[in-house]
């Protein structure tokens with residue numbers, strides 16, 4: 078399969094090139110040239126398959142031309158060592174719980190898949206060069222990528238995160254690991270971290286001195302595997318006889334997750350429509366209403382992993398529908414919520430159903446509550462375990478949230494990070510001095 082750039086000004090790349098390079102040379106995002114539709118029998122029998130079996134069929138459609146079947150099967154099975162169950166929150170509204178992985182947020186799947194695929198390509202090449210993964214995080218990407226790559230030989234990971242803007246629990250998940258993981262605390266916001274990473278890929282001197290790759294959701298190996306979730310949600314609803322008129326609602330920040338869901342739809346997954354639920358960072362919401370996309374600086378919210386003012390994957394969503402605003406709005410609606418609304422939703426949901434939402438999932442739940450029509454069945458992503466935002470959640474719902482063991486284990490580690498300003502020159506000289 079060939080991959081083209083959303084800026085249409087770069088040569089087509091192989092999967093390996095797309096994975097290793099992350100961003101296309103014209104600064105566009107890679108898109109697969111072709112999206113294969115899965116056969117009817119697959120959907121007819123999907124309720125009799127396991128999560129791993131479902132995911133392997135989806136992975137073959139994306140990566141089957143480029144990765145040997147047995148290796149791909151192993152990558153998928155190793156990645157999915159935990160379930161993504163559907164929990165009924167109330168009649169016709171289900172939470173797709175994506176927080177059962179090692180770092181308790183949905184990015185584990187993409188990060189684990191990418192680490193294994195990158196290792197496969199490096200191994201195949203017999204390469205000895207160290208590969209350096211640069212990743213900007215608004216909270217959960219950093220922990221998922223750091224843990225996904227931890228101890229992987231030949232790969233070093235630099236996690237850039239905005240100082241004071243991630244929760245204590247998120248921070249300890251990537252600053253306490255040591256080994257091949259280095260945490261860089263940037264004096265700025267998430268968009269500054271993302272800008273540093275993008276600038277590093279464009280810097281010739283840096284790229285000649287060290288082999289760089291990205292693990293942000295822009296990487297095809299990170300974002301495409303997220304499509305697995307939606308096939309699995311469909312399979313689980315089908316088991317209950319509830320798969321008709323399925324509406325999928327994705328709490329969105331950088332739009333990688335919902336973009337993967339849209340790829341699933343293009344592969345034939347019978348989803349009736351999608352909702353992109355935003356916090357106060359409403360650039361996409363505004364695009365849906367007006368047809369105009371105007372990035373703006375991100376604002377800090379309770380759902381901090383969605384504090385993105387210029388979502389990278391907008392370019393992919395736009396490209397998938399050839400920029401046709403009507404096609405996009407026919408399939409996707411939006412929602413945007415203030416912190417007060419997020420808190421109110423968490424309180425109400427807990428009081429009426431007993432289900433504890435995290436601030437990101439709360440946006441998804443509320444959008445479904447507001448937009449679901451009679452006869453439809455809604456699935457929203459619970460993208461993180463509420464204990465990842467424990468203080469906030471406990472304050473809001475006035476109840477205790479238990480800390481899962483694997484989260485408590487991170488908290489016992491020692492924080493190690495390097496402070497840097499947000500200017501590129503400082504970042505570059507740090508990398509050159511520490512390669």
Ligand SMILES: *Cc1c(COP(=O)(O)O)cnc(C)c1O
Nearest residue numbers: 217330331332333334382460461
């Ligand atoms: C990353 C993240 C999101 C946003 O996902 P995108 O793919 O960037 O849209 C939502 N919730 C949580 C908990 C996250 O970590």
